[in-house]
Amino acid sequence: MIPAENNLPRKDDFIAVHDLGKSFGAVHALRGISFSVPRGETMAIIGPSAAGKSVLMKCLVGLYAPDTGRICLDGEDVSTTGNETRKKWAEKTGMLFQHNALFDSLQVWENICFSLIESRKLSRKVARDHAVDLLGLVGLDPDSAGLRPSDLSGGMQKRVGIARAIATDPEILLLDNPTAGLDPVLSNHIENMIAAIAQKRGTTVITITNDMKIARHRYQNLAMLHDGTLQWTGPTTEIENAGNAYLTQMLSGSSQGPITMRTGKRQDQLFA
Ligand SMILES: Nc1ncnc2c1ncn2[C@@H]1O[C@H](COP(=O)(O)OP(=O)(O)OP(=O)(O)O)[C@@H](O)[C@H]1O
Ligand SMILES: [Mg+2]
Numbered sequence: 001m002i003p004a005e006n007n008l009p010r011k012d013d014f015i016a017v018h019d020l021g022k023s024f025g026a027v028h029a030l031r032g033i034s035f036s037v038p039r040g041e042t043m044a045i046i047g048p049s050a051a052g053k054s055v056l057m058k059c060l061v062g063l064y065a066p067d068t069g070r071i072c073l074d075g076e077d078v079s080t081t082g083n084e085t086r087k088k089w090a091e092k093t094g095m096l097f098q099h100n101a102l103f104d105s106l107q108v109w110e111n112i113c114f115s116l117i118e119s120r121k122l123s124r125k126v127a128r129d130h131a132v133d134l135l136g137l138v139g140l141d142p143d144s145a146g147l148r149p150s151d152l153s154g155g156m157q158k159r160v161g162i163a164r165a166i167a168t169d170p171e172i173l174l175l176d177n178p179t180a181g182l183d184p185v186l187s188n189h190i191e192n193m194i195a196a197i198a199q200k201r202g203t204t205v206i207t208i209t210n211d212m213k214i215a216r217h218r219y220q221n222l223a224m225l226h227d228g229t230l231q232w233t234g235p236t237t238e239i240e241n242a243g244n245a246y247l248t249q250m251l252s253g254s255s256q257g258p259i260t261m262r263t264g265k266r267q268d269q270l271f272a
Helices: 053-061 084-091 108-112 114-118 124-137 142-146 154-166 184-201 212-218 236-241 245-252 265-271
Strands: 013-024 027-038 042-046 068-073 093-096 172-176 204-208 221-226 229-235
Touching (some): 013 053, 013 204, 027 068, 027 204, 027 221, 042 184, 042 212, 053 093, 053 172, 053 204, 084 093, 108 114, 108 124, 108 142, 108 154, 114 124, 124 154, 154 184, 212 236, 221 236, 221 245, 229 245
Parallel strands (some): 027 229, 172 204
Antiparallel strands (some): 013 027, 221 229
16 A cells, blocks of 8 residues: 555645545545646546545545545645635536436436536527537437436436536546446547547546556556555556555456455355
């Protein structure tokens, strides 16, 4: 594990997280996480289920206030929710939630441009045209603009969530499993799009993914969480020499290693 003090925020860090802690009663979802991402770079977050990945993202976007530690964006402390600095950065951040979090009472295009209409007062006509453009970018046809999220397949809903995340042309893009449930061709298309956004617009991207191939080959940096702690972080080019047993097991998907699953008697009998 990388000690927090070795991973203190550097002056040129755009996203800097230091010693972040967040608990829900007895559940310690994050136990002193520290990492950083330079402006315009991409980072994949990996880790087993319940490691704290989604909680970390919700802290980054300002939905959860950390119990301990600090989050700095471009040198500004945004650890406290509800203040003006936090709100300013929330507006500069686009987020795809793990379960999309689309409003079923709104049409697809209204979901995509919700923040543009509410906060930036874009006219409905301009907003709808913008939404149709974004739908094209994620491979959906203009007819889907007028549908309700519940009329869409799971993969289509996911793509609407991605379109909403990029609708404001954010400086920071946070994506919780953008390719989960998508077929390989569509996954590839979405990852190409994410890379193009980072490269052409200079967007800083953090993506949670369960696809180790994507994490290794599509992102510049990697962070691995396990049980609320950071097991490893660094450039993906350094993974081979990381020498971290958790990381090695996560990347290989092996059942042998320090990451264990609590299994019942039935399971033990099945594999005996
Ligand atoms: N609002 C909440 N209230 C109580 N516990 C929570 C809350 N949100 C998350 N947790 C708990 O925090 C821990 C980490 O959850 P999190 O959603 O971050 O996991 P994850 O790494 O995203 O897992 P997965 O890969 O399955 O999505 C879990 O034990 C979860 O039950
Ligand atoms: Mg999650």
